[in-house]
Amino acid sequence: MYRYNDFDHGFVRERVRQFRSQVQARIDGVISEDEFKPLRLMNGLYLQLHAYMLRVAIPYGTLSSAQMRALAMISQRWDKGYGHFTTRQNIQYNWPKLRDVPDILSDLADVEMHAIQTSGNTIRNITADHFAGAARDEIADPRPYAELIRQWSTDHPEFQFLPRKFKIAVTGSSDDRAVTRAHDIGLRMARGQDGDIGFEVIVGGGLGRTPVIGEVLREFLPVQDLLPYIEAIVSVYNMLGRRDNKYKARIKITVRENGIDKIRELVEAEFILRRASFGGADQELLARIKTAFPAPDFIDAPIANFKTALAANDDFATWVETNLSPHKNPDYAIVTISLKTLGATPGDATDTQMQVMANLAEQFSHDELRVSHEQNIILPHVHKSHLAEIYARLADVQLAAANVGLASDFIACPGMDYCTLATARSIPIAQEIAARIDELKIERDVGLLKIKISGCINACGHHHLAHIGILGLDRAGVENYQITLGGDATQNAEIGKRAGPGFPADEIVSAIERLLEAYLAQRTSRTETFLETYRRIGIEPFKIALYGDGKANHAA
Numbered sequence: 001m002y003r004y005n006d007f008d009h010g011f012v013r014e015r016v017r018q019f020r021s022q023v024q025a026r027i028d029g030v031i032s033e034d035e036f037k038p039l040r041l042m043n044g045l046y047l048q049l050h051a052y053m054l055r056v057a058i059p060y061g062t063l064s065s066a067q068m069r070a071l072a073m074i075s076q077r078w079d080k081g082y083g084h085f086t087t088r089q090n091i092q093y094n095w096p097k098l099r100d101v102p103d104i105l106s107d108l109a110d111v112e113m114h115a116i117q118t119s120g121n122t123i124r125n126i127t128a129d130h131f132a133g134a135a136r137d138e139i140a141d142p143r144p145y146a147e148l149i150r151q152w153s154t155d156h157p158e159f160q161f162l163p164r165k166f167k168i169a170v171t172g173s174s175d176d177r178a179v180t181r182a183h184d185i186g187l188r189m190a191r192g193q194d195g196d197i198g199f200e201v202i203v204g205g206g207l208g209r210t211p212v213i214g215e216v217l218r219e220f221l222p223v224q225d226l227l228p229y230i231e232a233i234v235s236v237y238n239m240l241g242r243r244d245n246k247y248k249a250r251i252k253i254t255v256r257e258n259g260i261d262k263i264r265e266l267v268e269a270e271f272i273l274r275r276a277s278f279g280g281a282d283q284e285l286l287a288r289i290k291t292a293f294p295a296p297d298f299i300d301a302p303i304a305n306f307k308t309a310l311a312a313n314d315d316f317a318t319w320v321e322t323n324l325s326p327h328k329n330p331d332y333a334i335v336t337i338s339l340k341t342l343g344a345t346p347g348d349a350t351d352t353q354m355q356v357m358a359n360l361a362e363q364f365s366h367d368e369l370r371v372s373h374e375q376n377i378i379l380p381h382v383h384k385s386h387l388a389e390i391y392a393r394l395a396d397v398q399l400a401a402a403n404v405g406l407a408s409d410f411i412a413c414p415g416m417d418y419c420t421l422a423t424a425r426s427i428p429i430a431q432e433i434a435a436r437i438d439e440l441k442i443e444r445d446v447g448l449l450k451i452k453i454s455g456c457i458n459a460c461g462h463h464h465l466a467h468i469g470i471l472g473l474d475r476a477g478v479e480n481y482q483i484t485l486g487g488d489a490t491q492n493a494e495i496g497k498r499a500g501p502g503f504p505a506d507e508i509v510s511a512i513e514r515l516l517e518a519y520l521a522q523r524t525s526r527t528e529t530f531l532e533t534y535r536r537i538g539i540e541p542f543k544i545a546l547y548g549d550g551k552a553n554h555a556a
Contacts, residue, residue, distance in 0.1 A: 001062050001368065002147050002292040004112045011155070012109045015116060019043045020102035027099060044115030045101055049420050054093045054101060055118040056108060060128035060146040060170070061089035061371040061378075065362035068369055070111040072354035078104050083354070085339060085347045087411060087462055088167075089127050089371040090118060094418055116154060121162045123153035123234070129171040129178045130372035133293065134334050134380040136326040139189045140197055142172035144290045145226060148282065151289075152227050159234055163241030164249035166234065167206075170199075174491065179373060181205050181214045181493035182465060184251045185233060188491075190220055198222045203233060203263065204255030207459035211495045212252040215260045217267065225275065227282045232270035236263065296366040296381045298329050309388035316391050318444075319402040324387075327380075333387065335365075335379040336372070337394060338401040338409060342438055345427050346412040347375035349399075356397045360390055373462075374411055376404065407449045407516070408434040411462055415455030415472065416479075422455035424472025424479040425505070429453055432509050437516075446516055448529045450489070465489035467531045468515060469496045470508065481508040483515075485542055486534045497539055499546055511546055518545035 004012070019039070026036040033047075040046075044055040056071070063071075071091055075083045078100050079093045086092055096104060108114055118125055126146045133141040149168060153159065159166070171178040172189040180186025186202035199221045205214025221229055237251045240258060255263050310317045325334040337357060340346050349357070357377055361369045364386040370378035382390065394400040403409050410433070413419070415426030430453050437443050453470040454461035463469030469484035480502040487496030503511045522541055523533045534542070 001064060001143075002059075002289060008112070009109075012112075012114045012116070015043065015114065016102060016105045016109055019105060023098060023102055038120075041119040042116070043101075043105065044118035046119065047420070048094065048418050049416070049422075050418070051095050052098055052101070053418070054096050054104060054115060055086075056091050056093070056113060056115050057118050057125045058089050058091060058113075058371050059150050060126055060132065060143050061130050061373075062132075062143060063361075063369040063371065064111075065358040065367050065369070067111045067113055068354050068358035068361065070107060070113070072351040072358065074104055074107055075354065076351035082348050082350045084345070084414065085349065085371050085375050085377070087373045087375060087413075087460065088118075088125055089130070089373055090125055091371070092414075094414070119165075120160075121164050121166075122160050123156070123162075123166045123168065126150045126153070127167070127169045127178060127183075127373060129173055129176075130370040130378050131177060131325060131334055131380065132172060132370075133295070134327050134332075135173055135175075135177075136328045137175050138172040138328075139174075139191060140172050141293055142170040142187075142189055144286060144293050145187070145199075145223075146170045147289050147292075148227065148286050149230065151285065152231075152282070159238065162234070162238055163243050163254075164246060164251075166237070166251070168230070176489075176491035176493075177372075179462070179465065179489045179493070181491075182207055182211075182462075182489070183214065184237075185230060186214050187226075192220050192222070196222065199226065201229065201233075204252045204260070205493075206250050206252040207462060207464050208250070209247060209457045209459075210250075210252065211459065211464040212256070213493050213495060214252075215255065217260065217264055223286075224283055225271070228275040228278050229267070229271050231274050232267045235270055235274070236266045240266075296368075298332065298381075299383055301331075301383060301385050303331060303384040306384040306387055313388070315400075315402070316388060319391055319400060320387065322402045322406065323404045327382075329381075331384055333382050333384055335382050335387070335390065336404045337377040337379065337399050338404050339376050339399070340403060340409050340434070341398050341401040342408065342434055343431060344398070346410045346430055349377070350397075353397050353399055356393060356399070360393060364390055374409070376409075403443065405448050405450075406443050407437050407446055407451055408443060409450075410434060411450075411452040411466070413454050413456075413460035415453075419455060421458055422472070423457075423474040424455050424481065426453045426455040426461060426472060429470065429472070429481065429505065429508060433512050436509050436513060440513070440516075442516060442520070445526070446520065446530065447526070448531075450487075450531075451512070452487075462489065463487070464495050465493065466496060467529075467534070468512065470512075471502075473502065475502070479505045481505065481511075483511065483546065485515075485539055486531065488531065499539065499543055501547075514545045515542055518542055
């Protein structure tokens with residue numbers, strides 16, 4: 001993984017020094033909260049419902065064991081013993097005291113981490129496929145390109161005050177695990193006619209109050225043109241993007257108002273002007289960055305004990321079935337650690353759990369962990385001979401839930417328990433639905449199912465892209481939960497359709513139960529997924545399940 005050079009160390013330390021003086025000025029009353037706000041946001045510090053919240057960047061979701069241990073230490077020393085992993089592959093601390101934040105940032109700097117550009121109208125944390133460098137189906141590891149974009153975008157003088165926040169995602173696989181079509185810029189690695197590696201460039205995706213699937217701006221962009229082309233896109237957006245209305249300021253609105261053809265024309269013209277200014281320096285930097293991402297030194301060992309453990313332990317076999325993914329080395333596996341244990345807060349990990357995951361990564365995963373946009377943790381390179389021990393040690397700290405990709409593997413935003421923007425609770429609803437599914441003992445029969453919940457229209461829980469999406473709203477002071485169906489976050493991305501009127505909090509669990517019963521009754525076989533059934537029969541049978549035959553046609 002990438003390691004800081006002298007410039008990086010100096011840059012981050014100077015930001016910590018500057019912010020320490022700004023925090024002291026706020027504590028001393030020299031500056032007001034309004035004056036402090038833009039300064040704290042530049043350093044990832046929010047003022048939430050009950051306390052400050054610090055959002056720490058985890059570029060393209062990659063962590064070393066030392067970094068995970070530092071995150072555990074910070075949660076234990078400076079917070080309440082846990083952290084929340086987000087859909088942006090970051091971690092958030094919900095209870096830091098203002099006076100302690102500079103010390104937290106200093107501790108982060110010790111392990112080459114920071115909170116820069118995790119907030120504000122700038123280019124946010126660059127996200128990537130959480131299986132990058134390990135996936136059997138990828139063209140190449142996308143993380144060097146994500147790191148190149150991170151370095152280019154950090155403190156870029158032209159793009160620190162964009163019309164609105166800006167998000168970029170990169171994937172190296174045809175199987176999109178980075179939700180590229182829901183980003184301001186999505187980059188999907190592809191091969192040109194001559195076999196060279198490049199990118200399909202997608203622009204104008206996004207969720208929130210106006211969910212939009214991005215459009216293809218360039219079908220194939222050579223690797224050597226990556227930075228000047230992205231710079232051209234952001235420059236055009238910076239010029240055209242609206243600043244009169246923050247709800248219409250994202251690039252998705254800019255694309256919609258101007259049309260993709262006009263945007264393409266402007267970007268291509270700007271690209272020609274900007275490409276010459278790079279002079280090959282970006283390619284020299286990329287070459288150096290690539291050396292920081294070598295393939296692991298894979299071990300060669302027998303896997304007989306793995307097969308023996310599979311036969312001897314049904315719980316382990318179930319976990320293997322759901323939580324492992326194919327690795328490019330057939331003797332290895334990619335392990336997804338579920339942060340969705342029954343009764344837990346989706347995406348949360350305690351300091352003890354983080355310590356255990358760090359130890360496992362150091363001992364068994366070539367010192368690497370990943371944070372997924374689905375709020376789980378990945379051990380990307382695990383030899384199969386080590387899987388049984390990993391499972392046992394995860395079970396000791398309640399991290400062995402065998403539910404990845406199943407109904408209880410919820411994506412959930414913090415909701416009204418923490419967030420000032422939320423209009424309804426997310427966490428308890430997710431927990432109640434997961435508990436009911438467990439009571440019914442139908443989760444494995446239902447199979448692949450993506451349920452996602454957001455506590456407000458900003459859609460931090462990605463509910464628009466869920467097979468079953470839940471949006472919490474305030475209706476005259478009462479929490480009300482709308483359901484959307486048929487969303488998809490993959491390369492076949494699709495925005496879910498609203499099923500009809502929402503449900504009060506005490507009815508949403510039974511509504512989800514009726515949807516699952518309808519699916520089980522309508523599917524043609526046990527292998528037909530919920531999404532496949534929905535696409536085959538349409539939304540009407542599910543409306544009937546939710547609202548009854550007489551009301552289904554009026555549910556809109």
